[in-house]
Amino acid sequence: MSVSRASGTAPRRGAFFDVDETVIAAKSMLEFWRYWTVWSGGGWSRYRAGLEGLDALVRRGVPRSEVNRAYFRLFAGASRAETESAGRAWYAGYRRRPAAFVAATAAALEGHRRAGDAVVLVSGSFAACLAPLADDLGADRLLCTEPVVARDGLLTGEVRRPMIGAAKAEAVAATVAQLGLDAAECFCYADHASDLPMLRAVGHPRVVGRDAVLLARAREGRWPVLPAGVHGKDRAAGGR
Numbered sequence: 001m002s003v004s005r006a007s008g009t010a011p012r013r014g015a016f017f018d019v020d021e022t023v024i025a026a027k028s029m030l031e032f033w034r035y036w037t038v039w040s041g042g043g044w045s046r047y048r049a050g051l052e053g054l055d056a057l058v059r060r061g062v063p064r065s066e067v068n069r070a071y072f073r074l075f076a077g078a079s080r081a082e083t084e085s086a087g088r089a090w091y092a093g094y095r096r097r098p099a100a101f102v103a104a105t106a107a108a109l110e111g112h113r114r115a116g117d118a119v120v121l122v123s124g125s126f127a128a129c130l131a132p133l134a135d136d137l138g139a140d141r142l143l144c145t146e147p148v149v150a151r152d153g154l155l156t157g158e159v160r161r162p163m164i165g166a167a168k169a170e171a172v173a174a175t176v177a178q179l180g181l182d183a184a185e186c187f188c189y190a191d192h193a194s195d196l197p198m199l200r201a202v203g204h205p206r207v208v209g210r211d212a213v214l215l216a217r218a219r220e221g222r223w224p225v226l227p228a229g230v231h232g233k234d235r236a237a238g239g240r
Contacts, residue, residue: 010179010180011116011117011118011140011179011181012116012117012181012185013112013115013117013118013181013182013185013186013187014117014118014119014120014172014175014176014179014181014186014187014202015108015109015112015117015118015119015120015186015187015188015189016120016122016172016175016186016187016188016189016198016202017105017109017119017120017121017122017139017188017189017190018122018123018168018189018190018191018192018195018198018208019121019122019123019125019130019133020123020124020125020191021102021191021192021208021209021228022102022105022189022190022191022208022209023101023102023105023106023109023121023133023137023189024094024100024101024102024133025099025100025101025102025228025230026094026100028123028125028129028130028133029071029124029125029126029129030051031090031094031129032086032087032090032125032128032129033047033050033051033071033074034047035086035089035090036075036078036083036086036090037050039082039086039089039090040078040082040086050074053070053074054067054070054071057070064124064162064164064165064194065162065164065165065167066162068124068145068159068162068163068164069158069159069162072126072145072147072155072157072158072159073157073158074157075147075155075157076155076156076157077154077155077157078154078155079153079154079155080128080147080149080153080154080155081153083128083155084127084128084131086128087127087128087129087130087131087132088132090129091129091132091133091136092132095133095136099230100230101230102208102209102226102228102229102230103227103229103230104208104226104227104228104229105189105208105226106137108187108189108206108226109137109139109189110137112187113137113138117187118140118141118175118179118181119137119138119139119140119141120139120140120141120142120143120172120175121133121134121137121139121141121142121143121144122143122144122163122168122171122172122198123142123143123144123145123163124144124145124162124163124164125144125145126144126145126146126147127142127144127146130142130144141175143163143168143171143172143175144163145159145160145161145162145163145164146159146160146161147159147160148160164194165194165195165197166197168195168197168198169197169198169200169201172186172188172198172201172202173201176201176202182203183201183202183203184202184203185203185204186202186203186204187202187204187205187206188201188202188204188205188206189206189208189226190205190206190207190208190214191207191208191209191211191214191228192211192214193211193212193213193214195214196213196214196217199214199217199223205218205221205223206223206224206225206226207223207224207225207226208225208226208227208228209226209227209228210228
C-alpha cells in the first residue's frame with residue numbers, strides 16, 4: 001500500500017505499528033488459519049494438524065522467521081484471490097468482536113492519523129487478512145510478509161522474506177527514507193521482544209503490554225508503556 005492523501009500534503013512524521021496483539025488483540029495468522037480451513041473445506045482436523053505442527057516448531061526453539069515460513073507453507077496451492085476474499089470475510093467478522101482492538105494503541109493510531117502522520121502497519125502476517133484492517137484504520141502503508149504467487153495465481157507456499165525481527169527494522173528504515181522523514185521524529189508501537197530492532201529504528205518507541213524484554217528496555221530508555229486492554233472497533237478508532 002502506498003501513501004495517498006486527499007490534501008496532497010506530505011507527512012512530516014511516521015507512526016509504525018506492529019499488528020498482532022499491538023493493534024488487534026489477536027494473532028491474525030492463527031485466527032485466519034482457523035477461518036481459512038473452514039472456508040476452504042479443510043475442516044477442524046486440518047486446522048488442528050497445522051496448528052500442532054507450528055506449535056512443535058516453537059517448542060523446539062525454531063527461530064520465529066522459520067516458523068513464519070512454515071505457516072505459509074500451509075497455504076501451498078491456495079488461490080491468492082480466494083485467500084483475499086476469505087481475508088475480507090474474516091476481518092468483517094473480527095472487527096465486530098467486543099474485544100477486537102487494543103484500546104490504547106488504537107487511540108494512538110487514530111491520533112497519528114488525525115495529526116497527518118504517515119500511519120504504517122508492520123507485520124509478519126500477510127495482506128490477505130491485513131489489507132482490510134489497513135483500509136479500515138486508514139493506514140497509509142502495509143509492510144508485511146509477501147507470499148510467492150505462481151503464474152497461475154496459486155500460492156507456492158514460500159515467501160519472499162518473513163517480515164520478522166531485523167526485516168521489520170529494515171522495512172521501517174526504508175519507508176522513512178522513501179517518505180523523506182526524520183527517523184528521530186517517528187514513532188513505533190510493538191509488543192514483542194522480536195520487535196526491538198524496529199523500536200530502536202525510530203526516535204519515539206512505545207511498548208505495548210508486558211513483554212519482559214521490552215519492559216526492561218523501556219525502563220532503561222524511559223520509553224512509554226501502553227496497556228494492552230481491549231475494546232471493540234467502534235470505540236477503537238472513531239468508528240471509521
